Amino acid sequence: MRIIITGSPGTGKSSIAKMLSKRLGLELLDLKRIAIRKKLVGKNHEVDIGRLAKAMRPLVRKNDFIVEGHLACEFRIPADFVFVLRTHPSVLKKRLSKRRYGGKKLDENLMSEMLDYCVVRAQAEYKNPPIELDTSRRSIAECASEIEKAIKRKKKKLDSVDYSDELKKQLKLR
16 A cells, blocks of 8 residues: 655645554655655755655655655656645634744745645646645644554545635735
């Protein structure tokens, strides 16, 4: 089974993927670690997406893995399931603030979430529409269980996520 878990920073990808990897007995491929190990991260912490996609090719020739990372929506990886984790902007702001995201970086990530960036990119890159999961009020274990159920039942949908009202509020503040 080939599973992709993507979403904005702070949505719970790493923690949920780690738990799922253990529960399902699948190898976990962390895009951030791979990019660092392959020296694909530039001075401004930007990753060369094309080179990362090439670096992933030999790793994803296997049939059983979980790929985790916010960049997994930027290029196609062979997948049976693509999950985009979502988080309400107010919750995401708290999570990212704890990581000391500030100013422009915080605003960019919140805007990305409100604009459905990862969902739109995943729809463009993958054959089947991605499955959205709202992690705002769920624990890591609950999220992992929801993903497991979706896989076992071959669900094509979990949550309908729409933060356009939050986007409208944000735009009125400017």
